[in-house]
Amino acid sequence: MKKKSKIIIIGGGIGGLSLGPLLSNDNFEVEIFESEPTLGGRANIIKEEGFTFDTGPSLLNYPWVYEEYFSNFGKNFYDYVDLIKVDPAVNFVWRDKTNLQLSSDINKLSDEISKFCPNDRNGLIEFLKSSQKKYDLAFKNIVTKNSSNVLSWLINAGITNLLSLGLTNSMYNEISKFFEEKKVVEALSSYSMYLGDSPYKLPGFFSILPYGELQYGLWMPKGGMYGLVEGLIKLNQEKDVKINTSSKIKKIIVEKKSAIGVILEDGSEIFSDIIVSNVDSETTHKDLIGINSKKYKMTPSAYTFYWGINKNIDSLTHHTIFLPDNFKKTFDELFSKNEIPNDLPFYISIPSKTDSSLAPKGQSSLFVLIPCPVISKFSEEHNIEKAFELKNEVFNRFEQNDIDIKKEDIIFEKIYTPHEWKNNFGLFDGSAFGPSHNFSQIGPFRNSNKSKKIKNLYFVGASTTPGTGVPMCILSSKMTNEIIQEELHK
Numbered sequence: 204m205k206k207k208s209k210i211i212i213i214g215g216g217i218g219g220l221s222l223g224p225l226l227s228n229d230n231f232e233v234e235i236f237e238s239e240p241t242l243g244g245r246a247n248i249i250k251e252e253g254f255t256f257d258t259g260p261s262l263l264n265y266p267w268v269y270e271e272y273f274s275n276f277g278k279n280f281y282d283y284v285d286l287i288k289v290d291p292a293v294n295f296v297w298r299d300k301t302n303l304q305l306s307s308d309i310n311k312l313s314d315e316i317s318k319f320c321p322n323d324r325n326g327l328i329e330f331l332k333s334s335q336k337k338y339d340l341a342f343k344n345i346v347t348k349n350s351s352n353v354l355s356w357l358i359n360a361g362i363t364n365l366l367s368l369g370l371t372n373s374m375y376n377e378i379s380k381f382f383e384e385k386k387v388v389e390a391l392s393s394y395s396m397y398l399g400d401s402p403y404k405l406p407g408f409f410s411i412l413p414y415g416e417l418q419y420g421l422w423m424p425k426g427g428m429y430g431l432v433e434g435l436i437k438l439n440q441e442k443d444v445k446i447n448t449s450s451k452i453k454k455i456i457v458e459k460k461s462a463i464g465v466i467l468e469d470g471s472e473i474f475s476d477i478i479v480s481n482v483d484s485e486t487t488h489k490d491l492i493g494i495n496s497k498k499y500k501m502t503p504s505a506y507t508f509y510w511g512i513n514k515n516i517d518s519l520t521h522h523t524i525f526l527p528d529n530f531k532k533t534f535d536e537l538f539s540k541n542e543i544p545n546d547l548p549f550y551i552s553i554p555s556k557t558d559s560s561l562a563p564k565g566q567s568s569l570f571v572l573i574p575c576p577v578i579s580k581f582s583e584e585h586n587i588e589k590a591f592e593l594k595n596e597v598f599n600r601f602e603q604n605d606i607d608i609k610k611e612d613i614i615f616e617k618i619y620t621p622h623e624w625k626n627n628f629g630l631f632d633g634s635a636f637g638p639s640h641n642f643s644q645i646g647p648f649r650n651s652n653k654s655k656k657i658k659n660l661y662f663v664g665a666s667t668t669p670g671t672g673v674p675m676c677i678l679s680s681k682m683t684n685e686i687i688q689e690e691l692h693k
């Protein structure tokens with residue numbers, strides 16, 4: 204009998220965990236090496252003093268991606284993960300105490316949007332129609348297509364398709380075409396923050412991001428986002444993927460420009476036919492191979508706070524985004540000047556509102572995410588003192604917006620500065636979401652799922668295609684699997 208080819212996956216983040224079962228299904232011997240004691244990468248878990256927090260992702264969208272992924276194995280996603288719908292979805296709040304609550308219930312959403320400007324009721328219908336076309340086109344022809352070069356990508360995508368996606372417009376201008384009220388445009392275009400640039404610079408194509416959330420709803424797995432990681436771990440076990448935690452890879456062994464194995468921190472060497480890195484591409488090249496790679500503009504880093512609060516919080520829903528007064532100035536400060544914006548935008552999630560098991564009875568688990576410049580671009584130091592300054596600003600804003608939480612209500616606290624993000628998960632320059640998604644960094648311009656420099660080396664996860672976010676990392680595993688199969692059957 205022919206010996207199975209062996210594949211090593213470095214990193215047990217969402218990308219690595221979703222690739223393992225696909226490869227194992229195709230009859231490879233697959234082994235994952237994860238440096239941390241727990242799996243999930245950025246999508247990790249903190250469980251302390253009765254409170255449960257997701258470390259990173261807190262919004263689950265595009266459930267169809269997970270349904271399709273599990274169906275590859277003849278499995279029903281919902282046998283692995285219980286999803287709870289979160290509605291109202293995200294609530295946007297301004298300093299003047301106005302707010303906009305998104306919902307996938309289109310009637311509710313229409314009433315909410317038209318409270319600012321009645322004409323925007325029609326604008327919403329047009330926005331949804333136009334975005335649906337873009338979304339369908341993007342996912343059918345572009346997002347998940349491997350392409351070895353720019354020309355084949357352009358041909359596959361179709362030039363007219365690309366133009367109709369709004370690639371030549373900015374995300375802000377694309378959304379402005381449909382709504383008169385500035386606050387609606389600000390709310391929907393603020394999603395650009397997670398894609399790594401200002402909505403005035405990112406392509407209009409990304410208006411499909413808020414659309415996807417409105418169309419397919421916003422969800423949370425039971426037990427928090429980590430419920431998804433647990434579902435993936437179970438699938439890996441069923442598919443006989445061997446998983447090693449607390450097993451940091453020190454080097455990828457490269458001989459004659461071909462990856463042949465890995466060296467662990469204890470010096471032991473393991474050889475394999477193929478290596479897939481789920482670690483950020485720049486960290487992989489620089490630290491694990493010792494070569495330079497293309498320099499990407501990175502998405503912001505983040506200060507994240509995990510607070511156990513001694514009470515229920517009535518003045519906030521599950522997801523809230525606090526937006527600044529001067530939207531453009533704030534994005535310029537963050538993305539062009541590499542400053543922490545003066546008028547701080549930040550995101551709050553209270554998952555215990557949707558799943559009460561995540562906090563002791565009558566108490567709340569609360570997560571705060573404050574975007575900030577990556578480590579090398581910030582002219583000041585990112586450190587715990589800076590974290591406490593930002594915490595003060597969050598509480599000033601709470602007071603201004605009548606949010607009933609005081610510092611004294613915090614009975615448990617953990618803080619990640621950009622350095623924790625970099626050191627704990629290998630995130631290049633502390634960037635929370637990987638390389639940003641400007642036109643010059645997507646599709647064939649992004650780090651390819653197959654190394655162009657080293658034979659038998661592949662990538663999976665946020666730093667490769669299609670891009671960042673949990674569903675995109677799942678899709679990247681499909682793309683990496685396809686490209687490995689193609690290579691082997693050449």
Ligand SMILES: Cc1cc2nc3c(=O)[nH]c(=O)nc-3n(C[C@H](O)[C@H](O)[C@H](O)COP(=O)(O)OP(=O)(O)OC[C@H]3O[C@@H](n4cnc5c(N)ncnc54)[C@H](O)[C@@H]3O)c2cc1C
Nearest residue numbers: 214216218238244245259260261262452629664665672673
């Ligand atoms: C604060 C924050 C909030 C977010 N919110 C959302 C959200 O709401 N919704 C959403 O969809 N996405 C969100 N994201 C993005 C999402 O979390 C990521 O896109 C996704 O989790 C990245 O997964 P990945 O597969 O690229 O791997 P990663 O999570 O980066 O995992 C890589 C793994 O490799 C391991 N590793 C690193 N170096 C080594 C080594 N030398 N040896 C062995 N193992 C190693 C790391 O420990 C890690 O486990 C958020 C991210 C952050 C940081």
